[in-house]
Amino acid sequence: MKLIILDRDGVINHDRDDYVKSADECIPIEGSIDAIVRLNKAGFTVVIATNQAGLAKGKFELEDLEAMHEKITGLVEENGGELGGIFYCPHHPDDNCKCRKPMPGMLDAIEAEFNTSVESCYFVGDSLRDLQAAVQKGCKPALVRTGNGVRTLAQLAVPGLQTDSPQVTPEQVQVFDNLAAAADFILASNH
Known part of the structure; x- marks a missing residue:
């Protein structure tokens, strides 16, 4: 099985400092839906793995989250693709959950x-947390410059700045302008 895991906010849709709280605020980044469709049509199972602490913080309800995911799923399907699944962590950062x-x-x-x-x-992904999760499980970490990507790139460049383990080095990470560019690379390298 050819699997690709994507973070959501900042990779597929624009992120917000005050959380993406509704389907209306869930606005795709240009080229991201097409990138998912192209990957899917090339035989990849595309899944989303997203932290959604806004649920635990009361910023939005489960129905709002489901509406956001229905919107993304619908846009992918309208363009001839399919998402393999959407996995999310609903917990507060202080909950010390495993997800x-x-x-x-x-x-x-x-x-x-x-x-x-x-x-x-x-x-x-677009954040250090995405890259750390990837490295921990032996995935190939790819960073996009959208969302928090530029800030994450700067974090990677400063040794000792990372407080969580595993430590991620710049050499471990491939960097792309956006999800569309990452998809171009992945598709070209899978021939």
């Missing part, structure tokens, strides 16, 4: 759902 990235719980759930290993699959 909130950088912890590997969501990736473990993806492995269980698809009866496969996520090792060596691409994990495209």
